[in-house]
Amino acid sequence: MIHDIRFDMILLENQLPFFFLNDLVKLSKPCKGYSLIEFTHRFLKEVQHFVDFLRICQQPTKLPQPRKLKTLNMPSAAELRQAGVKFKLGGKLEISRLLVIDQTEILFRNLQAFGQCNCSDKYVTNYITMINLLVYNTRDVEILVRKKGIKENWLIDNDAVLSVLHNLDIENLIFLDNFYFSEIVEDLNKYCRKRRHKWKASLKQKFFRNPWAIISVIAAAILLMLTVIQTACSIIQVVQVYYLSCLVIVSFLNLPAVFRDGKTLQNF
Incomplete structure (x- = not known):
């Protein structure tokens, strides 16, 4: 669906007249007083090129404060689930939905290269590391894809998703002194070290996993x-x-x- 829309938008016969777009912008209250060119310039004046534009679109509106990361070790999604951590899209542990398609690796490779070479903001590279900390094997992919819908898989199987994510993590450069998700990693490690959480989660998963149970x-x-x-x-x-x-x-x-x-x- 998305590929079809993107392809249709670049076809000549599908182009909207410029004056029509300009009139739509003028009717919009937030954009009142600006022409389409002025509005586009104000919105994209800090953008260097299209890859940079995609990078900005991928980032949350409010970036977390980067902190020093003590350790790069963290329980996987399966281990976190056994400890009672609930994965919910847009929940307390916020994870943006990741659409994994054939072009996902190419897109992130470009964002990754730009972030490491010509950008002071390392959010994309930190995000790649964070996702790979959660995903060790196909069981973790299964939890995030089918159970909670955090990852949307358009590939052949979970092995293909795992391969894409691990390939992105190869030569992914991060700095532990300036890691966006350090607070989340520390909180999850601290949570999983408490045995009562694992006992409580085990009890729920064994005896309260479905209505019949x-x-x-x-x-x-x-x-x-x-x-x-x-x-x-x-x-x-x-x-x-x-x-x-x-x-x-x-x-x-x-x-x-x-x-x-x-x-x-x-x-x-």
Whole structure:
């Protein structure tokens, strides 16, 4: 779909008249007072070329503050999931959706080369490293592609996605003293070091992974509760019988004996 649109936009018969585009821009309130050329110049005046324009479009509106990264090691997506980390597009751990197609490697190669050679902003190279920290094998790709939709795979299989991402990481130059995602890496490492998170996540994944599992757990809990109640009632009943037996025995032992005088017999 995207390829078809891009191809149609460069066809001569699909070009819109310039005055029509100019009138549309004038009708837009944010752009009021500017012509199409002026508006384009104001928007693209800091852009060096088309690759630089793509780089700016790929970056978030507000860049995180780069910090020093202590270690480049981080749990993979599968390990994070086992520790209870939930991947959600646009969630607390924000990961931009990555569309992996045949041209993805070419696009990122150009962005990567420009970022390393002629750009002070290293966000793209840091992003490539961050994605590869999350993806060690096809299991990690499976979690991010099918489970959460963070990566959109248009290639043959997950092995092809893994190959593209790992190829991008080859000769990808980063500086640990100035890494955009250092805070996220440190927080994830700190989170995974706590065992209670892994135990809690393991419990959820084993017993609460789907509605049928939840129903089974509830049924087992009810059955266990009924068994405990039945056992408690049986114990109480046995204790009551034992207590009554003891009372009978004690009462029998305390009975006055029948001796030679008739008073005792009469009292009895």
